[in-house]
Amino acid sequence: MKALEVYIGEGFAGPGVNAAHINIMIGPRSGPVGQAFTNSLSSPSQGHVPFMVVAQPNVPVKPATLYVNKADIRGDLHGNATWGASQAAIAKAVTEAMLDSTLPPEAENEWCIVTANWVNWSCDDLDAVYENNYAACKTAIRAAMNGLPALHDVAKIKDQISNPFYTPKAKAA
Secondary structure, eight states: OOOSOOEEEEEEEEEEEOOOOEEEEEEESSSSSHHHHHHHHHBBBBBEEEEEEEEEEEOOSSSSEEEESSSOSSSSHHHHIIIIHHHHHHHHHHHHHHHHTTSOTHHHHHHHEEEEEEEEEOOOHHHHHHHHHHHHHHHHHHHHTTSSHHHHHHHGGGGGGGBTTBOOOOOOO
């Protein structure tokens, strides 16, 4: 695959209120992803404060990864799900991708990642939030780095477009 400045991926995992949806941008710090990273980190907005993903306090993951929450924080459980379970899951998925060579060696110090993460306000199980965010992030990274889905795969489902929040009704013949 041709080297790109921006790798884009998406991942969705899990059912119901503990499901995870992640959009991801990966690329060199010197390019558009680095610019998005810098702009996002320096421009928080009401309810959306991007933060660095850490494996543990004072140990940010490699490559540098920014967590951008799609849902404003509403209550202690939702905060713990976002800042705790979801962030930890992202940290694990990014670290594994770096260590298993899903990400190239130069990603360690020359690239960055921006994730946009949905954690439902009604989530009720931190372990499920963790597992679903881990699976969704892993899927998003692999999709980004492999240019997935392929156009022929999208073409196969063009008449069955749906998502967890809406499925069009079949038209009468």
